[in-house]
Amino acid sequence: xxxxxxxxxxxxxxxxxxxxxxxxxxxxxxxxxxxxxxxxxxxxxxxxxxxxxxxxxxxxxxxxxxxxxxxxxxxxxxxxxxxxxxxxxxxxxxxxxxxxxxxxxxxxxxxxxxxxxxxxxxxxxxxxxxxxxxxxxxxxxxxxxxxxxxxxxxxxxxxxxxxxxxxxxxxxxxxxxxxxxxxxxxxxxxxxxxxxxxxxxxxxxx
Amino acid sequence: xxxxxxxxxxxxxxxxxxxxxxxxxxxxxxxxxxxxxxxxxxxxxxxxxxxxxxxxxxxxxxxxxxxxxxxxxxxxxxxxxxxxxxxxxxxxxxxxxxxxxxxxxxxxxxxxxxxxxxxxxxxxxxxxxxxxxxxxxxxxxxxxxxxxxxxxxxxxxxxxxxxxxxxxxxxxxxxxxxxxxxxxxxxxxxxxxxxxxxxxxxxxxxxxxxxxxxxxx
Numbered sequence: 066x067x068x069x070x071x072x073x074x075x076x077x078x079x080x081x082x083x084x085x086x087x088x089x090x091x092x093x094x095x096x097x098x099x100x101x102x103x104x105x106x107x108x109x110x111x112x113x114x115x116x117x118x119x120x121x122x123x124x125x126x127x128x129x130x131x132x133x134x135x136x137x138x139x140x141x142x143x144x145x146x147x148x149x150x151x152x153x154x155x156x157x158x159x160x161x162x163x164x165x166x167x168x169x170x171x172x173x174x175x176x177x178x179x180x181x182x183x184x185x186x187x188x189x190x191x192x193x194x195x196x197x198x199x200x201x202x203x204x205x206x207x208x209x210x211x212x213x214x215x216x217x218x219x220x221x222x223x224x225x226x227x228x229x230x231x232x233x234x235x236x237x238x239x240x241x242x243x244x245x246x247x248x249x250x251x252x253x254x255x256x257x258x259x260x261x262x263x264x265x266x267x268x269x270x271x
Numbered sequence: 272x273x274x275x276x277x278x279x280x281x282x283x284x285x286x287x288x289x290x291x292x293x294x295x296x297x298x299x300x301x302x303x304x305x306x307x308x309x310x311x312x313x314x315x316x317x318x319x320x321x322x323x324x325x326x327x328x329x330x331x332x333x334x335x336x337x338x339x340x341x342x343x344x345x346x347x348x349x350x351x352x353x354x355x356x357x358x359x360x361x362x363x364x365x366x367x368x369x370x371x372x373x374x375x376x377x378x379x380x381x382x383x384x385x386x387x388x389x390x391x392x393x394x395x396x397x398x399x400x401x402x403x404x405x406x407x408x409x410x411x412x413x414x415x416x417x418x419x420x421x422x423x424x425x426x427x428x429x430x431x432x433x434x435x436x437x438x439x440x441x442x443x444x445x446x447x448x449x450x451x452x453x454x455x456x457x458x459x460x461x462x463x464x465x466x467x468x469x470x471x472x473x474x475x476x477x478x479x480x481x482x483x484x485x486x487x488x
Binding site for chain 2: 071086089096097099186190191192
């Protein structure tokens with residue numbers, strides 16, 4: 066096969082452009098990898114500070130995993146100064162939001178009552194469904210509740226939680242996901258406390 | 272063209288939004304508030320500066336037949352770099368703009384500047400052009416975002432304007448509001464352009480008369 070000069074020029078030009086672009090991207094990745102990880106950690110830290118009861122430990126550092134592979138759940142425990150566990154937080158996903166999945170960080174007291182919930186990622190309609198982020202009154206309705214204390218449905222479906230004007234699907238998905246989180250806690254209660262019991266308080270983790 | 276002509280042309284006369292109606296996807300998608308519009312515009316300015324700079328540097332080197340894939344590669348590289356930098360140092364804004372940052376790649380206003388301007392002009396002219404088109408684009412985004420935020424939520428750049436009792440006009444936050452607001456803004460821009468044109472032709476037709484008017488005022 067023979068290439069004429071023009072074709073070779075074209076191949077060479079694209080090759081050089083691609084190499085330079087790849088190099089630039091590689092360098093940028095090296096520079097930004099640390100700050101991106103730090104920013105993500107900081108975002109999670111501030112979200113955990115909102116959903117966990119007041120805690121003295123590094124909840125991210127004490128994270129443990131329940132379940133395996135695809136069903137694995139990362140649980141962030143909160144501990145008081147004595148190292149005694151005083152709360153759990155983990156993220157649940159509501160797959161049935163109005164516009165894709167909604168990710169919710171749920172924070173529980175050890176007795177299974179909710180301390181607070183926060184939505185960490187969603188694509189719901191601004192002004193309608195995004196009340197799950199902005200409507201503090203609606204979010205406060207979850208505090209102190211547990212699996213038995215409420216009928217975990219929106220009012221339209223005969224439950225105890227308000228829907229929003231013009232948006233029922235979004236709160237319905239969130240309520241369902243939080244109920245799922247509470248059920249998860251009920252079935253995995255022993256596992257939740259087990260990994261913590263194995264450790265001596267104050268001991269550095271490897 | 273002088274530098275100021277290049278700037279005027281890119282910022283106003285051939286404004287990517289007002290005159291060419293290019294880049295509608297980020298325009299309508301992210302302009303629910305003035306702040307979102309501003310940062311989306313800032314990201315676009317950075318990409319434009321990078322792509323115009325490189326494209327004007329390699330003009331004449333890239334064979335004509337493969338210039339479009341070469342330009343797209345250059346633009347995509349800069350978009351990815353800007354996206355990574357925003358993720359690292361402006362994490363919250365990155366989460367808000369999210370999907371629209373990678374979509375800058377397909378903003379035809381940017382490829383348009385590479386093809387129509389940077390590939391034919393000097394490096395310095397291309398940088399001025401990038402600044403002009405970019406800031407014109409940002410201006411349009413902030414204007415539309417500001418209008419939508421003001422009527423939709425009674426706020427401007429997150430600061431309450433109309434007070435808490437303002438009944439939020441949800442429609443302006445939703446997609447139809449973007450089209451309606453854009454329509455009114457375009458009407459306003461056309462009005463201004465017509466006035467400017469009328470004044471220019473008056474000035475050209477009767478310069479003596481204009482002088483009299485100026486003396487009187």
